[in-house]
Amino acid sequence: MFIIPGFLISFLTFPGVIVHEAAHQLFCRLQGIAVFDVCYIRMGNPAGYVIHEQTDNFRKTFFISMGPFFINSALCILFCSAAFLPVWELDVFDPMAYFFYWLGLSMGMNAFPSTHDLSHIWKLAPAEAKKFNLLAVVSLPLIAVLYVLNFLRVIWADLGYGLAIGVLGPIMIFKAIS
Amino acid sequence: MDSAKCAKCGNEFPTSGMMRLDGQRYCAVCGEQMMEELHRPEPEGAAPAAGSVCALCGKGGPFQNVGGAALCTTCAHSVYNRDFPKWLKLGLVGALLLLVVALINGEKYFKIGKDLYRGEKLIASGQYDKAEQQLKPVVAFAPDCKKCALLMAKAALLAGDPQAAYDAAGTKKFEEDELFREVSGIFERATKAMQLLKESSDLAEASKRDEALEKLHQAKLAYPEFKAYAAFETGIDESIAFNAKDYDRFLELEEAEAAKSPESPLAVAGVASALACKYAVTGDEKYARDTEDHLQKAQTLSGNDPQSMAAYREYSERIRYRLKSREIIDKTEYDKRFRPELAKKEAK
Numbered sequence: 001m002f003i004i005p006g007f008l009i010s011f012l013t014f015p016g017v018i019v020h021e022a023a024h025q026l027f028c029r030l031q032g033i034a035v036f037d038v039c040y041i042r043m044g045n046p047a048g049y050v051i052h053e054q055t056d057n058f059r060k061t062f063f064i065s066m067g068p069f070f071i072n073s074a075l076c077i078l079f080c081s082a083a084f085l086p087v088w089e090l091d092v093f094d095p096m097a098y099f100f101y102w103l104g105l106s107m108g109m110n111a112f113p114s115t116h117d118l119s120h121i122w123k124l125a126p127a128e129a130k131k132f133n134l135l136a137v138v139s140l141p142l143i144a145v146l147y148v149l150n151f152l153r154v155i156w157a158d159l160g161y162g163l164a165i166g167v168l169g170p171i172m173i174f175k176a177i178s
Numbered sequence: 179m180d181s182a183k184c185a186k187c188g189n190e191f192p193t194s195g196m197m198r199l200d201g202q203r204y205c206a207v208c209g210e211q212m213m214e215e216l217h218r219p220e221p222e223g224a225a226p227a228a229g230s231v232c233a234l235c236g237k238g239g240p241f242q243n244v245g246g247a248a249l250c251t252t253c254a255h256s257v258y259n260r261d262f263p264k265w266l267k268l269g270l271v272g273a274l275l276l277l278v279v280a281l282i283n284g285e286k287y288f289k290i291g292k293d294l295y296r297g298e299k300l301i302a303s304g305q306y307d308k309a310e311q312q313l314k315p316v317v318a319f320a321p322d323c324k325k326c327a328l329l330m331a332k333a334a335l336l337a338g339d340p341q342a343a344y345d346a347a348g349t350k351k352f353e354e355d356e357l358f359r360e361v362s363g364i365f366e367r368a369t370k371a372m373q374l375l376k377e378s379s380d381l382a383e384a385s386k387r388d389e390a391l392e393k394l395h396q397a398k399l400a401y402p403e404f405k406a407y408a409a410f411e412t413g414i415d416e417s418i419a420f421n422a423k424d425y426d427r428f429l430e431l432e433e434a435e436a437a438k439s440p441e442s443p444l445a446v447a448g449v450a451s452a453l454a455c456k457y458a459v460t461g462d463e464k465y466a467r468d469t470e471d472h473l474q475k476a477q478t479l480s481g482n483d484p485q486s487m488a489a490y491r492e493y494s495e496r497i498r499y500r501l502k503s504r505e506i507i508d509k510t511e512y513d514k515r516f517r518p519e520l521a522k523k524e525a526k
Contacts, residue, residue: 018266
């Protein structure tokens, strides 16, 4: 297995790291949760962090922990869609398209919530699911998959996810509109 | 004996056995508990007792419990409304601008991509003619695109247009995959049919009608999608009539072909060729005038299509030679005499 230090990957995909942390902060603000400290990017592990107030409210916890996953994934699909055709389908060399594809991929690669974020939702979800909270019911399998994928980062699951949504997303969009 | 109520448990006790803390009276048990609590180290982040300082700015109260930390109202407001740094806001604006640039840059690809996916869908639904038209601009835009070239070739081959398929993918080298193997398979069938048609044409030249028709039948079996079998079948009879110098029959067949395909410049040119033969043998000027009229019509029908125009230049030159010299020779002979380079190329 080809091992690249985590900080180097974060450095190479820094726009995605910044957007991930900014999305955490944005969702904290939207959910009325206090933010004590934010680091958008640094050379270290983790590459960025948001220290925020803890809450027992499942909906708030869900959006704060999963917000970056949705924001980063959406941006990955958007940027990759703009660059997908010349890069993957038409074999046209367009440096701008490659730049946008890198930007999109950096978003997708940093979409996964950390195991720390997932543990917050995991702690609250079963009790909420028992109360038939639909969000909790739906989130359980998603959290389980993301947990596994987080551990599979050592075998490039984050890159795999970025590529998957950066390729399949645009294909689905173009097939739907054509 | 004086007595008083304990500020914690509310029971009454003799004042002599009570403790005073912060101006309040407590019984011995509650007082001890209070003392213990006061001396216990504060848990991290816990709200400090009144009179302490804000966990963030170090200033005095009033305090608000924020996630277990006592913060002054100013600090509490700031953590609940933590602003994004200026560089991040500028970065966000930059990212949005980049997204706009990306979409503008991608616009030229979106139309082509749409044509590509539509072409793919049309192939899947068996509408090969439409797919060929849809994929033409895609191949012109991205000539190195393997998928585009192979899909265009597949559509053209299945629409019965092997020339367009060859133009799209015939001279290119691609890595083998499922689509490549599928298109190669259809190409093989088409190539076999073209060879059989060539043999059929040679047999017709030699006036072997039955054998020529048999080869034509074999070609149909190999590649049934080809559109021009009917024209080839007529061509066999035309060829036999031409070689037999039966120019009335030749003209009749060419006119029937042109009536079937009035928009085809080649069919109209076939009539011009037969009329020129009639002029060559009769010397009747009416045939010469009709020949020119049909050539004119063939040129008009060719429009701006480069292939049709090139074909027009080739046959009009031979037909006009026939009018000028009143000598009837076929294309092979004409090329040998007047276009030796072309004759060599075609012989290869």
